Amino acid sequence: xxxxxxxxxxxGSEEESLVKQLxxxxxxxxxxxxxDGNGRWAKKRKxxxxxxxxxxxxxxxxxxxxxxxxxIEYLTLYAFSKENWKRPKKEVATLWRLLEEYLKNxxxxxxxxxxxxxxxxxxxxxxxxxxxxxxxxxxxxKNNTRLTVVLxxxxxxxxxxxxxxxxxxxxxxxxxxxxxxxKFSQYLYTIHVPDPDLxxxxxxxxxxxxxxxWQIAYAEIWITQEFWPDFRKKHLLQALVDYQKxxxxxxxxxxx
Ligand code: IPE
Ligand code: IPE
Ligand code: MG
Numbered sequence: 001x002x003x004x005x006x007x008x009x010x011x012g013s014e015e016e017s018l019v020k021q022l023x024x025x026x027x028x029x030x031x032x033x034x035x036d037g038n039g040r041w042a043k044k045r046k047x048x049x050x051x052x053x054x055x056x057x058x059x060x061x062x063x064x065x066x067x068x069x070x071x072i073e074y075l076t077l078y079a080f081s082k083e084n085w086k087r088p089k090k091e092v093a094t095l096w097r098l099l100e101e102y103l104k105n106x107x108x109x110x111x112x113x114x115x116x117x118x119x120x121x122x123x124x125x126x127x128x129x130x131x132x133x134x135x136x137x138x139x140x141x142k143n144n145t146r147l148t149v150v151l152x153x154x155x156x157x158x159x160x161x162x163x164x165x166x167x168x169x170x171x172x173x174x175x176x177x178x179x180x181x182x183k184f185s186q187y188l189y190t191i192h193v194p195d196p197d198l199x200x201x202x203x204x205x206x207x208x209x210x211x212x213x214w215q216i217a218y219a220e221i222w223i224t225q226e227f228w229p230d231f232r233k234k235h236l237l238q239a240l241v242d243y244q245k246x247x248x249x250x251x252x253x254x255x256x
Pocket of ligand 2: 034035036037078079080081083084205207209
């Protein structure tokens, strides 16, 4: 149970009743989120798409804080897919700039709260100044153990698998006959990160959009109609309560 429930949720609120439904011994270790719907959120308000991305930063902050409060160990956020380069140049440039600003503003919060930042994706292609900032904050937080925030940037699930195969092909220490699922996963970007237990997608799309294809094999999927900038603590708690009602069988006939 949470130590200071009152600091976390308002007494009598919907959040409080959701927290009370949670079984803290069965929380997911790893929650992964496809943060979608920023553009539509902005369009609904007759604002430029980038305003949706800007507004989404608040939801990121709240999701990180909520996971940390609850004791969830890993939170992966899909922030830029490899396919997102297809978008207008200006939107792409703004996305990287917003991320850079976020890192410059939040680094102290990450350090103070003992959060660790880890980036997955093909980082070489990320604009220099943003990449430097990412490296700096990763280095700054690398020994933290409370919550690991994994940012998927210039990430593609198929690319990740192809990259793993390339590493395997050139690994002289590997006996190829000994390769199995467990060993294969050591060549993925997510080495040392357990597979997600819960995958959340906002804005109602029913697809995985090339996200963690290998790792979500047995993740529970939870979709909300809310656009990402409207995603609040309440929604994350709803997802967790729902997750705990599911029976995870992993192919067996009994829950595990
Ligand atoms: C998610 O919101 C953010 C990124 C993909 C970077 P979108 O920008 O995809 O918003 P919609 O889906 O167009 O509404
Ligand atoms: C997925 O959202 C990528 C991120 C959230 C970063 P998209 O908006 O790019 O996905 P599609 O185009 O709807 O599949
Ligand atoms: Mg989208």
